[in-house]
Amino acid sequence: MREQVIERLRTWLVRQNPEAAGKDIFPDTDIIETGLLDSLQLVEFILLVEMESGKRILSEHIDASWLRTLGGIYEHFFAAEAA
Amino acid sequence: MRMEPVERAAAVLSRTSAARFRDPYHCFDWPSRPEPDRLAMSRPLISLAAHPIWETLTDEQRWRAALLETAAFFSLNVAGERELMIGLAARLHHGTLAPASEYLLHFIQEECAHSAVFTRFCRIYAGRLYPDRQVRLPRKYLAGEEEFLFFAQVLVFEQLAGWHNAQNAHDAEVWALPRAIHEYHAEEEARHVAFGRTVVEALWNAHSPGWGEEGRAQVAGYLRRYLEALHRLYVSPFVYRDLGLADPMGLRAQVLALPARQQVQRDASARVLAFLGRLPGLVLA
Numbered sequence: 001m002r003e004q005v006i007e008r009l010r011t012w013l014v015r016q017n018p019e020a021a022g023k024d025i026f027p028d029t030d031i032i033e034t035g036l037l038d039s040l041q042l043v044e045f046i047l048l049v050e051m052e053s054g055k056r057i058l059s060e061h062i063d064a065s066w067l068r069t070l071g072g073i074y075e076h077f078f079a080a081e082a083a
Numbered sequence: 084m085r086m087e088p089v090e091r092a093a094a095v096l097s098r099t100s101a102a103r104f105r106d107p108y109h110c111f112d113w114p115s116r117p118e119p120d121r122l123a124m125s126r127p128l129i130s131l132a133a134h135p136i137w138e139t140l141t142d143e144q145r146w147r148a149a150l151l152e153t154a155a156f157f158s159l160n161v162a163g164e165r166e167l168m169i170g171l172a173a174r175l176h177h178g179t180l181a182p183a184s185e186y187l188l189h190f191i192q193e194e195c196a197h198s199a200v201f202t203r204f205c206r207i208y209a210g211r212l213y214p215d216r217q218v219r220l221p222r223k224y225l226a227g228e229e230e231f232l233f234f235a236q237v238l239v240f241e242q243l244a245g246w247h248n249a250q251n252a253h254d255a256e257v258w259a260l261p262r263a264i265h266e267y268h269a270e271e272e273a274r275h276v277a278f279g280r281t282v283v284e285a286l287w288n289a290h291s292p293g294w295g296e297e298g299r300a301q302v303a304g305y306l307r308r309y310l311e312a313l314h315r316l317y318v319s320p321f322v323y324r325d326l327g328l329a330d331p332m333g334l335r336a337q338v339l340a341l342p343a344r345q346q347v348q349r350d351a352s353a354r355v356l357a358f359l360g361r362l363p364g365l366v367l368a
Contacts, residue, residue: 032220039220040305040312046216051320051332056214 005052005078006070012048016041027071053077084179084289092281093183096274100189103270107196111263117208118258122149124156125254128247130318133343136328148326153261154209155319156247157201160268162215163240164194170233179230179286186278193271200264213321225298227290232305234286235359238279239310242355243317245272280358287362299364306359307367314348315339 006027013036014020020036031037037045046057055077057067066072117123122145126132131140131148140148171191174180180187205212224232248269251257257265291299318338320331328334338344359365 038222039218040308042218042220043216043312044315046218047320048332050216051324057216 001078002074005074008052009045009048009070009073012045013037016044025070027074028069030068031070032068049073049077084285086179086182086285089180089278089281089285090182092278093186096278097186097189099274100186100193100271105267107200107267110267111200111260113203113207114260117150117260119146121256121258122146123153123208123258123261124149125251125257127343128152128250128347130338130344131323133341134334134338136334144326148322150209151322151325152319154205154211155213155322156244156317157205157264158213158215159316160244161198161201161205161212162217163237163244164198165215166217167237167240168194168198170237180282183278190275190278193275197268197271200267204261204264211325213319216316225290225294225302227286228294228298228302231283231286231290232302234279234282235306236309238276238283238358239306239352239355240313241272241276241279242358243310243313243351245269245276246351246354247317248272283359284362287365291362291364296364300366303365303367310352310356314352318344 010025013025013031017036023034023036025031025036029036032042050057057077066076122129126149129137129145129149129152131137131152137145168191171187171194175184175187202212245268248265252262252266252269254262291302294302318335320335323331323334356367359367
């Protein structure tokens with residue numbers, strides 16, 4: 001489950017940002033710091049995570065370090081359903 | 084920076100705003116029940132109307148789709164207006180727009196009133212205000228770029244909204260209350276657009292020569308991507324989810340790919356793109 005979710009998110013990131021295709025995107029890669037997403041793309045990414053997980057990302061989450069990695073997003077939004 | 088055109092526009096618009104002030108709390112009739120035989124949105128603007136799924140929906144589902152898409156549109160405006168009010172308030176009495184403070188106060192007051200009307204409609208008839216997903220991550224800007232982009236993005240946002248307002252306001256098939264709200268919003272937004280164009284032009288002329296060709300291309304690229312992102316926000320997967328439709332994100336992708344939807348996007352953005360395209364050295368293609 002974890003690998004499947006992370007792979008779906010990773011595939012979406014590469015589709016949004018073709019320059020990312022050759023880069024390694026690990027579960028702990030900071031997707032903001034490494035420039036994989038900017039403000040405009042993050043809006044779409046939030047929609048994707050919310051629709052896939054069924055949970056809301058609140059504005060106070062935006063600065064949270066766990067929102068910056070695919071592993072962190074999985075743990076906070078998907079892990080409970082998978083358990 | 085040459086601000087005389089901005090000051091002149093602000094003086095004229097301040098007088099117009101004061102003369103045409105409308106009390107948003109008393110200028111609409113709020114029926115306890117919506118009109119069941121009229122859609123809340125002009126049919127060509129309903130994102131689902133051009134999709135094959137529309138033919139499978141009952142009249143009641145279509146009515147609800149129009150209502151929720153209207154709520155999503157109004158919610159998007161509420162989110163944009165909040166950011167705009169914060170930005171204008173920060174510029175009220177210092178910086179390059181300080182001489183236009185009187186008009187900025189009208190501007191903020193009118194945006195606040197719009198938000199109150201939109202929010203009331205959403206809460207009463209749709210039972211929800213769709214949450215805002217827009218975020219701003221800190222990044223480095225060229226000198227004057229952040230100020231230019233703030234007003235340029237506001238202009239793009241308002242001209243897109245204004246086009247949708249006008250289409251809905253002129254469609255006699257649309258339920259009377261949302262039509263009246265669209266008409267009210269369009270009239271006041273026309274003043275904001277006139278002011279915004281003057282500010283955007285002044286900021287572009289003041290700062291863009293210093294950015295160089297590469298810098299101007301970078302700013303233009305960001306603005307183009309902002310426009311595209313905004314077009315996508317007009318198609319809400321949360322509306323599809325609330326309508327009980329399967330695979331909301333997949334359906335949204337299909338809707339965004341429809342020629343009819345792309346035509347709506349071209350029509351909605353034609354005027355603002357024509358304006359921006361006249362700024363010397365701004366190439367949005």
